[in-house]
Amino acid sequence: MIIELSELIKHKSFKKDIQLTYEEDKLYYDGEEILFIKPIYTEGSITGIGDIISVDLILNTELQLTCSRCLEKFNYPLEFEIHEKFSTENVEDDNVIFLENDKLDITELVENSIIMALPIKKLCKEDCKGLCQKCGTNLNIHTCDCESQDIDPRLAKLKDLFLDN
Ligand SMILES: [Zn+2]
Ligand SMILES: [Zn+2]
Numbered sequence: 001m002i003i004e005l006s007e008l009i010k011h012k013s014f015k016k017d018i019q020l021t022y023e024e025d026k027l028y029y030d031g032e033e034i035l036f037i038k039p040i041y042t043e044g045s046i047t048g049i050g051d052i053i054s055v056d057l058i059l060n061t062e063l064q065l066t067c068s069r070c071l072e073k074f075n076y077p078l079e080f081e082i083h084e085k086f087s088t089e090n091v092e093d094d095n096v097i098f099l100e101n102d103k104l105d106i107t108e109l110v111e112n113s114i115i116m117a118l119p120i121k122k123l124c125k126e127d128c129k130g131l132c133q134k135c136g137t138n139l140n141i142h143t144c145d146c147e148s149q150d151i152d153p154r155l156a157k158l159k160d161l162f163l164d165n
Helices: 106-117 153-164
Strands: 002-004 013-022 026-029 032-036 040-049 052-066 073-087 096-098 103-105
Touching: 002 106, 013 106, 026 106, 040 106, 052 106, 073 106, 103 106
Parallel strands: 073 096
Antiparallel strands: 002 103, 013 040, 026 032, 032 052, 040 052, 052 073
């Protein structure tokens, strides 16, 4: 969704309400394909005061992420607020994003904000046990015998000593 600002910014101040629901299939981030399992819903407003255009939105959707420990897919509901400032003038303020034309691409802003809101550590649950490094068993579901066979070689020697006596 692209908002034409040219008409709006003719006024000294303006406020435009936004309510938007749209479907998005997937996004690519960090070489990973992330599916949307719910439409993106966003609402809020675009306010212009002087040269500054403020976008204040609340957004919610649900994504499907892959757990970085056990590689299982899990649903990740996402709800957060977006607060960004734009200007069509060259304002000396690092917090203000310069718009080259009088167009504000809400869809792009939403997608970038979703990427920023992704967790750094993608875990299906806080205490995910992950996969066994030897046999690949998902340790959340099954246990495997690898751990019990995996005796520290120093301990093994000690065990031999005891057996000798
Ligand atoms: Zn996991
Ligand atoms: Zn194992």
